[in-house]
Amino acid sequence: MTTTAVHPAERLERARQATAAAGLDALLISPGADLRYLTGYDALPLERLTCLVLPAEGEAFLVVPELERPAALASPAGGLGIGITGWTETEDPYALVAARLPARPACVGVDNHMWAEKTMAFRAALPGTRQALAGTVLSALRRRKSAAEVGALRRAGAAIDRVHARMGEWLRPGRTEREAGRDIADAIVAEGHVRTDFVVVGSGPNSASPHHDLSDRVMRPGDTVVVDIGGTTEDGYCSDSTRNYVLGEAPADYLRLHEVLLAAQRRQTDAVRPGITSGELDAIGRDFIDEAGFGPYFIHRTGHGIGVESHEEPYIVTGSELVLEPGMAFSIEPGIYLPGRFGARIEDIVICTEDGGERLNLTPRDLTVLP
Template identity: 70%
Template sequence: MYPELVTDALFSTDRLERARKAAADAGLDALIVTPGADLRYLTGYDALPLERLTCLVLPVQGEAVLIAPQLEVPAAQVSPAGSLGIEIAGWAETQNPYAFAAARLPRGLGAVGVDNHMWAEKLMGFRDALPGVRQELAGPVLGGLRMRKTPEEVEALRRAGDAIDRVHSRMGEWLRAGRTEREVARDIADAILAEGHDRVDFVIVASGPNGASPHAEASERVIERGEPVVVDIGGTMPDGYCSDSTRNYVLGDPPAEYAAYHAVLLLAQRAQTEAVRPGITAEQLDAIGRDIITEAGYGEYFVHRTGHGIGLETHEEPYIVSGSARPLEPGMAFSVEPGIYLPGRHGARIEDICVCTQDGGIRLNLTSRELGVLS
């Protein structure tokens, strides 16, 4: 679960120190982080989200401590958190875990940051254990750190991209006329694991009119010859970093209308990926593809943002969307996935994970973006 090859480089106390500084800059006295991507980012511990409290207590001034139920302490110790040199403190079944965690914080706190996905019951528990202490979302603090990937993180995303590319390259093994979307999706899910992922996060196999729904569920619909199929797949690698890539396929000759707008989509997506560079804003990058699609007459059918950040979660900051004036910076990793969806007929989406570099951008998904014509 925690391969030494990747965790040594990915998870270090440097993340804790940067989180401390960012919290202090935001006017917070401490961070409290429960199981999820934020905890894994800071400690490497992929903790189970249980009714029993697990959390990282990270004061701006003072020592970090990982609080866990006593029976979960061994799991925390064998995770990367065990090699960070931070204390792992277990609480007993009869103890109040919130009071136990609060006791590890300095006195006189004004404000603490809590992770955005903390369960409500745990938030209430900390409210009672820290009376008079203001609770704020830690998302702006931790999101600012997580969206700027280190070279080690980019390499982890590259491994994830390579793994999902290998699955797309095998699509001809499973995508055949007469099979249902669900049958194909099951085979793809098995391949995602076989190609190195630890977990399958999603498998969209959307044929014919189902392709007009961007987040269609694989169904019992039988795939027929001549029908376009949108395949959007992704998973989580053993190191916690995610993959996500979409390609379009057709069994036999595609409908002329579909081939025409897939060519427009390909032009738009290529223009966007080639425009990735430091300083361009998220909304400017979105507009590059959207304008091409609109000029071709399909603007009303591009119904979602251009992309989302990716890392320890499939969807995280930054979001490539109209209205976001956030400039891209080196290390930011995100999808570029314009789409065209014709209700009742078919749809298409082309998606690559891109990384902004010091002097431009790189794509982490390298399979052909052309329409995949299968026999």
């Protein structure tokens, strides 16, 4: 898979058309997920301005510090046929952008995570121009993945599956969560990612904290362990998967908890299809967990979208009326957490297809017993 297939030039044209349809005169996109999505350029977030300018009418261009121009040209952005302009230390890049816009814009969309100082500098360079969020345009495009993007997510899912398949190498009594986490982070890169984005190893009572990171707690016989891991591949797309392990014999009440959780998660993954709302999908698992008596202990949404970011739209959450469409990619990760005792979460990335859903994480979802 080439980077041009994952980041095609047509994507800029679709974004330009969406910009015009939204009544915006241009998008101003600084380093971050939106810039990676549109160009494949993983630019450094510096105090110096890097900005993709995408007019509703006219040609897109990328403004970068002169010292970053070689990196921009070497990135996938260099193959998209857009102008890449370097600016020197004595130039005002905001004035440069303002001068190159086809006309004084009435309203521009700035990317949702643009630094405040850059947003304010554009406001000064474009007096009288209103600012809106570029996310209102780009989120709808990013929600539906192309066939090439789905392929990239499949590869990411297979890579993180290979790490879960090796978990017995690192989880064992006498080791700390932090020691295991360092080994797992190395394996994420070794198994096909260019970087590790996160490693959660929650053992014993720490497994009841959904966003526990790593600690110096020593794992013990009988511990339950939640492992939630993810990284970014060379394609620029992310992985994310959670499985549960037990070091020896698990408590009987934990086995019951995991049984309920597994049944709920399977019901949800089996229910993915076009036309169901994200709120309805959330309810399928949440209602089952509630009926089993664990409702108060499922304390977060069912899932989040994934692509060039680990967390992006769509969100699978109670009350959402967003209708699922083919190409949407998201996690299904219900969890049950008993404070001070133990918890569990099962997470798969799922693609909504034309007639159902495709689960990208294929390691066993059953509780894995390690010696």
